[in-house]
Amino acid sequence: MKKSVQSIITKVKARQILDSRGILTIEVDIHTNKGMFRASVPSGDSSGMYEAVELRDGDKGVYLGNSVAKAVKNINDKISEALVGMDPTLQSQIDQAMIDLDKTEKKAELGANAILPVSIAACKAGAAGAGI
Secondary structure (H helix, E strand, O other): OOOOOOOOEEEEEEEEEEOOOOOEEEEEEEEEOOEEEEEEEOOOOOOOOOOOOOOOOOOOOOHHHOOOHHHHHHHHHHHHHHHOOOOOOOHHHHHHHHHHHHOOOOOOOOOHHHHHHHHHHHHHHHHHHOOO
């Protein structure tokens, strides 16, 4: 009987991309010993009072203030550091690590636009790690 190797996150890397509407958003690659898993999310169009906060740079001289370089930096520095070494099959622990790292109710510190694509890429990595 072949023993399976536990899946481990080895690298988290993010970049700015354009979504289908031509608006900057974030694309994330999560690397594990099982492969590389990618996710991106379009920017939100609505903004209700209970909605999580999308982190934009706000510098009108760069992409009319729509750059997401701060959120990308949060992924590449803070989120990456927290997740490398974790098992991607433990989705709730990954999500909780990011919630704990942010510490705000509406995800204003890291940005919901940083947390969501990482969570989706981790979900894909976890599915591969579980063989599904």
